[in-house]
Amino acid sequence: MPEDLRSFLQSAAMDGLVDWQAYETVRHLFSVSYADIELAVLEQGLFPQRYKAQYQLFQPEGQLRLYQARVAVVGCGGLGGFLVEELARVGVGRLLIIDPDVFDESNLNRQLLATIDSLGEPKVEVAAARIANINPAVAVNPVELFLTEENGEQLLAGTDVVVDALDSIAARRELGNVCRRMDLPLVHGAVAGWYGQLAVQPPGEDLISRLYPHPPQPEMEAFSDNFAAGVAAVASLQAALVIRIILKDILPVGRWFSLDLKSMDIDHVDFIEK
Amino acid sequence: MQITVKLFATFREGRFKVETREVTTPCSVGQLVAALQLPVEKLGVLLVNGRHVELEYLLNEKDVCAVFPQIGGG
Numbered sequence: 001m002p003e004d005l006r007s008f009l010q011s012a013a014m015d016g017l018v019d020w021q022a023y024e025t026v027r028h029l030f031s032v033s034y035a036d037i038e039l040a041v042l043e044q045g046l047f048p049q050r051y052k053a054q055y056q057l058f059q060p061e062g063q064l065r066l067y068q069a070r071v072a073v074v075g076c077g078g079l080g081g082f083l084v085e086e087l088a089r090v091g092v093g094r095l096l097i098i099d100p101d102v103f104d105e106s107n108l109n110r111q112l113l114a115t116i117d118s119l120g121e122p123k124v125e126v127a128a129a130r131i132a133n134i135n136p137a138v139a140v141n142p143v144e145l146f147l148t149e150e151n152g153e154q155l156l157a158g159t160d161v162v163v164d165a166l167d168s169i170a171a172r173r174e175l176g177n178v179c180r181r182m183d184l185p186l187v188h189g190a191v192a193g194w195y196g197q198l199a200v201q202p203p204g205e206d207l208i209s210r211l212y213p214h215p216p217q218p219e220m221e222a223f224s225d226n227f228a229a230g231v232a233a234v235a236s237l238q239a240a241l242v243i244r245i246i247l248k249d250i251l252p253v254g255r256w257f258s259l260d261l262k263s264m265d266i267d268h269v270d271f272i273e274k
Numbered sequence: 275m276q277i278t279v280k281l282f283a284t285f286r287e288g289r290f291k292v293e294t295r296e297v298t299t300p301c302s303v304g305q306l307v308a309a310l311q312l313p314v315e316k317l318g319v320l321l322v323n324g325r326h327v328e329l330e331y332l333l334n335e336k337d338v339c340a341v342f343p344q345i346g347g348g
Contacts, residue, residue, distance in 0.1 A: 079348040167348040192345035195283035210319065210326065212344050217315045224284075224347035231348075258282045258342065263291065267282065269319070269340070271326060 005030045009041055019049040023137075035093065038137040042067055050135070051091055062247050067093035067137075069246045072156055074098045074147050074175055075165035076123040078226060079189055081112035082235035083165055083242075088131040090243060094139045095131065098155060099123045100146040110228040147171070152178030161245050163238055164188040164208075169216035176201060176208025185245055188256075189238040192224040196234035199256030200241055207254065210271065230261055275299050275335040277306075282342045285312055303339060304329035310341075318344035 005026060012022040018041045026037050041048055042064040047055055051063055058066065071092050073083050076099035084097055102122050107114035118126045124142035131140050147155055152175065156162060162184050166172050172188070179186040183203040188211070190197050201207035237257070254271040280292045289310065297306065303320055307329065320327050321340040333339065 075348055077348060165348055167346065169344055169346040172346065189348065190345045191347045192284050192343075193347075195286075195345060197283065197342075197345060212318065212346075214315075214317075214344075216344065216346065224345065226347050260283065260286070260291075262286075269321065270324065 002030065005032070005040060006044060009037075009044060009046060013046050016046055017049045017052055018046050023048075034137040035139055038067055038091075038093070048091075048137075054090065058247070063091055065246055066091045066243070070094040070096070070158060070160045071242060071246075072096040072098065072159040072162045073165050074162060075167060075171075076113070076127050077101070077107065077165070077167055078110045078228075078231035079167075079191065079235045079238065080123075080163075080165035081114070081127070082232050083163055083239055084127050084131060085112055085134070086236060086239040087242065088135045088138045088140075090239075091135070092138065092242075092246070094141070096141045096143065096155075096159060097124045097127050098143045098145060098147050100144055110226055110231045112228075112232075147175060147178070149174045149177055153182055156182060156184065159184060161242055162186045163242060164190075165235070165238070169212050172208055173212050173215070176206065176212075179208075180204060180206055187238050187241045187245070189234045191226055191230050191234045193226060194230055194261040196230060196237075196259040196261075197256060198234060198237050198241065198259070200245070202254075205254070207256070207271070211256065233261060234259065275301075275333070277301075277333050277336070278338045279306065279310070280338065280340040281310075281312075282340065283345055284316075284343050285341060297333065301333050302329065303327055303331045303333065306333065306339060307341065312341060312343075316343045318342040 023037050045060050047060055069092050073080050076097050102120050103114045103118045113126045122144050124144050128140045128142040131138050162179050164175055185203055186201040188199045256269055258267045278294050281289055319342040322337050
């Protein structure tokens, strides 16, 4: 990063904050990417204006850790749409988004990225365009594939945290196995109407296979009705767990949460070994 | 003997959240699940006093049994 770029940023900062106008100017003057500018800003202890409202929460050190994090969101439907939105807005620097599907009309009731205009479009491409429009400093890698035990290790290579935003038990069991083998932390979430659950599978552990001890019956995979508030609630709790892991490496080992939006309660269970 | 049953998520629909029940000894978790008419194919985690158990586990007086469905939506 050239020294004159650094000094330009220092002079452009107001009370330590660098606004979007300065990003645009730097990009044209120095021919660098938004991501490069964000890194230069944070490495100098400056703070992007766009994150001003979260300054006290993360401080420049935490914001830099978020920028440096590589998060994979597996599934870009109900949970995944809200997750990529929240992770991009908070400033997670690199997002790998994996989903083989296109949007259809029945997604409109609950999937943030499903709009009249996006029907028929690949979900991961719509997500990438949305993120580019919200936070161009985020590097997005959209992958229009179904993650399996066979391709999982290749797809998730280089990732720090994986998020389970899938919609089937069979796919979750495969993702859980891949993350266990790769020693990656996995933030699990699932939703069924007014109910949801989330958990952190620590690196090398097998929490998912304990939550889903049996291969699903075919008829179970299509059962659950869902609506936006239930999906968004679980996705937001997952996003908060991802951020905690990035910032502090805090893993509530073997703990999972069961959410009941009908009676407004959250229970948590700490697994004790047999 | 007396035991406490806690149901979670979709298993609460048309049933209850927590209930203390009288069961005849011996009573396995599987027998309890059958008595509650919970669909076995949807069973997820089974806990007794916070410990992971299988359907064959025999309950004891004052046990707290938590039954979770597998939920898979997203």
